[in-house]
Amino acid sequence: MNSRTAPRPGVPAKRARNAADTKAAILQAAVTAFTQHGYDGVGVREIAQAAGVTAMLVNRYFGSKEGLFAQTVDAAFAPRTVVGEDPRTLSSATAATLVARTAPDAEHLDPFLLMLRSVPNPRAAEIVRAGIERHVGAHLAARLNGADTGERAELALALIAGTWLMRTVIGTDALREATPTLLTDQLQAMLDVVIDHRDEPTGSRVRRARTDPRA
Amino acid sequence: MNSRTAPRPGVPAKRARNAADTKAAILQAAVTAFTQHGYDGVGVREIAQAAGVTAMLVNRYFGSKEGLFAQTVDAAFAPRTVVGEDPRTLSSATAATLVARTAPDAEHLDPFLLMLRSVPNPRAAEIVRAGIERHVGAHLAARLNGADTGERAELALALIAGTWLMRTVIGTDALREATPTLLTDQLQAMLDVVIDHRDEPTGSRVRRARTDPRA
DNA sequence: GTCTATAAATGGATAGAC
DNA sequence: GTCTATCCATTTATAGAC
Numbered sequence: 050m051n052s053r054t055a056p057r058p059g060v061p062a063k064r065a066r067n068a069a070d071t072k073a074a075i076l077q078a079a080v081t082a083f084t085q086h087g088y089d090g091v092g093v094r095e096i097a098q099a100a101g102v103t104a105m106l107v108n109r110y111f112g113s114k115e116g117l118f119a120q121t122v123d124a125a126f127a128p129r130t131v132v133g134e135d136p137r138t139l140s141s142a143t144a145a146t147l148v149a150r151t152a153p154d155a156e157h158l159d160p161f162l163l164m165l166r167s168v169p170n171p172r173a174a175e176i177v178r179a180g181i182e183r184h185v186g187a188h189l190a191a192r193l194n195g196a197d198t199g200e201r202a203e204l205a206l207a208l209i210a211g212t213w214l215m216r217t218v219i220g221t222d223a224l225r226e227a228t229p230t231l232l233t234d235q236l237q238a239m240l241d242v243v244i245d246h247r248d249e250p251t252g253s254r255v256r257r258a259r260t261d262p263r264a
Numbered sequence: 265m266n267s268r269t270a271p272r273p274g275v276p277a278k279r280a281r282n283a284a285d286t287k288a289a290i291l292q293a294a295v296t297a298f299t300q301h302g303y304d305g306v307g308v309r310e311i312a313q314a315a316g317v318t319a320m321l322v323n324r325y326f327g328s329k330e331g332l333f334a335q336t337v338d339a340a341f342a343p344r345t346v347v348g349e350d351p352r353t354l355s356s357a358t359a360a361t362l363v364a365r366t367a368p369d370a371e372h373l374d375p376f377l378l379m380l381r382s383v384p385n386p387r388a389a390e391i392v393r394a395g396i397e398r399h400v401g402a403h404l405a406a407r408l409n410g411a412d413t414g415e416r417a418e419l420a421l422a423l424i425a426g427t428w429l430m431r432t433v434i435g436t437d438a439l440r441e442a443t444p445t446l447l448t449d450q451l452q453a454m455l456d457v458v459i460d461h462r463d464e465p466t467g468s469r470v471r472r473a474r475t476d477p478r479a
Numbered sequence: 480g481t482c483t484a485t486a487a488a489t490g491g492a493t494a495g496a497c
Numbered sequence: 498g499t500c501t502a503t504c505c506a507t508t509t510a511t512a513g514a515c
Contacts, residue, residue: 068480087384089304092508103482108510166384168433169302178434186436197446199438203430204450207439211426215418218383219393221401223414224422231412235419235458242453283498307490318500323492482515490507497500 072110074100079121084158087166088118088173118167119176125160126184131209136192140244144237147209151216153225160185161213181206195246204243212236287325289315294336299373302381303333303388333382334391340375341399346424351407355459359452362424366431368440375400376428396421410461419458427451 078099082091093114097104111117131150133142150159164181167173190202216224224232293314297306308329312319326332346365348357365374379396382388405417431439439447 071480090384093510094508104509105483105511106481109481114509164434165380165429168429169305169381169384174434178436181434182436186438190438197442200442200447201450203436203439204427204447204454206436207426207430208423208454209426210429211422211424212419214380214383214425214429215422219379219389219396221393221397221418221421223401223405224418227412227415232415232419235416238457239419239423239454242457243450286498308492309490319491320493320501321499324499329491480515482513484512484514486509486511488508488510491505493504494502495500496502497498 068110071100071102071106075102075107075110075117076120076124079117080125080163081158083118083121083167084125084160084163085166087163087168088170090166093117115172115176118173122160122163122176122180125163126180129188130159131161132185132189134192136194139189139192140237140240143205143209144233144240147212147236148229148233151213152229153217153220157217159213161210162218165210165214165218193244193246201243201246205240208236208239283325286315286317286321290317290322290325290332291335291339294332295340295378296373298333298336298382299340299375299378300381302378302383303385305381308332330387330391333388337375337378337391337395340378341395344403345374346376347400347404349407351409354404354407355452355455358420358424359448359455362427362451363444363448366428367444368432368435372432374428376425377433380425380429380433408459408461416458416461420455423451423454 075096078096082096082099085091092104093107094104096117097107107114107117111120131143131146133139133146135142149155150157160181164177167177185206186199186202189205190198193201195201212224215221290311293311297311297314300306307319308322309319311332312322322329322332326335346358346361348354348361350357364370365372375396379392382392400421401414401417404420405413408416410416427439430436
């Protein structure tokens with residue numbers, strides 16, 4: 050009965066003049082643009098144009114570029130991209146997914162790229178910190194056994210982020226040309242150092258004997 | 265005999281009007297500024313002011329902002345910061361140095377920060393790629409035994425870069441508040457997955473048996 | 480609900496004086 | 498060897514029309 054669905058006669062049907070749809074279109078364009086170029090690397094004009102609107106509407110619906118970025122981070126980190134659900138196959142599935150998604154010819158639209166490319170801006174870094182801790186960090190830590198789950202989860206994230214960085218953003222030769230199965234094995238073994246504590250029940254403070262390297 | 269060393273009378277002695285000294289001062293200011301704010305986050309004016317000159321001289325001596333950045337990357341990656349020299353203590357010394365240098369109250373001037381904060385700009389990323397491959401990557405790979413040294417070296421660099429990212433640039437809680445000795449042990453164990461192949465002489469194609477995770 | 484037009488600031492790079 | 502002054506492009510954000 051209202052004018053939300055059907056465009057009024059006389060209005061060109063470029064897109065419905067609907068606030069919710071417009072907002073969603075802007076957010077979708079923002080995810081793509083911020084992921085590809087980072088917070089400082091893209092202007093509000095660019096995002097607005099990709100969404101088919103003008104820059105003014107971005108500020109109208111999101112308050113500012115920073116407000117848009119905050120909602121973009123939330124939307125980008127909500128779906129699971131690399132870290133899986135099943136605790137038993139956590140390291141293997143994560144390693145395999147990571148290698149597949151960071152392949153040189155893959156699509157390369159991932160919240161880790163949004164993080165890596167937006168982090169030089171201190172305000173964007175703080176927004177990203179809150180987002181990754183709340184979404185991915187908590188998700189992964191909850192699936193770990195043993196002690197220090199928070200720290201170990203973030204060490205795993207450090208390796209994942211570093212792999213994204215070196216393999217796709219920087220694009221170093223050896224990692225780009227690496228055999229996928231070999232790379233997956235090595236990443237899984239590195240992840241298992243902090244993930245695979247299946248004999249240590251949660252809450253246990255017992256840690257493996259430390260082999261002092263300086264002896 | 266020439267006017268290179270002694271300032272001419274009447275010229276205020278703010279600094280010798282010497283091309284080499286001025287160029288060095290600009291380069292030093294560029295290392296600091298680019299490391300703290302990244303390639304896109306700092307202007308030529310800012311760097312020039314920190315060096316006590318005007319922006320014009322930067323373009324005069326380095327051609328462009330991009331030319332200045334290339335020489336900055338070379339100067340920043342030349343000294344060893346985290347990866348040590350002795351192959352036998354590679355993982356332990358690297359882990360200990362990394363934890364110390366990424367401590368929340370540390371100084372935080374490191375080529376890895378220069379990389380992390382400059383990488384959103386594609387041209388800067390390419391310059392950084394060449395620099396880190398030539399300096400740190402080759403240095404580390406040359407100290408590894410066994411096969412796939414290039415790939416394993418870059419996986420170690422991925423973990424190092426990711427640790428810098430999460431612990432200092434992003435600043436996640438669990439890694440900031442982690443016990444240094446515990447963090448060092450875990451990082452060393454992760455590094456040893458790709459570094460410690462002492463029973464496999466260089467050139468050996470024998471690899472450890474793969475435990476299939478999907479079974 | 481969305482537009483055009485513009486304000487106010489900042490970016491890299493250059494011309495020409497001294 | 499170094500400066501002042503300026504060009505031109507681009508940015509975020511806002512004012513006001515329709």
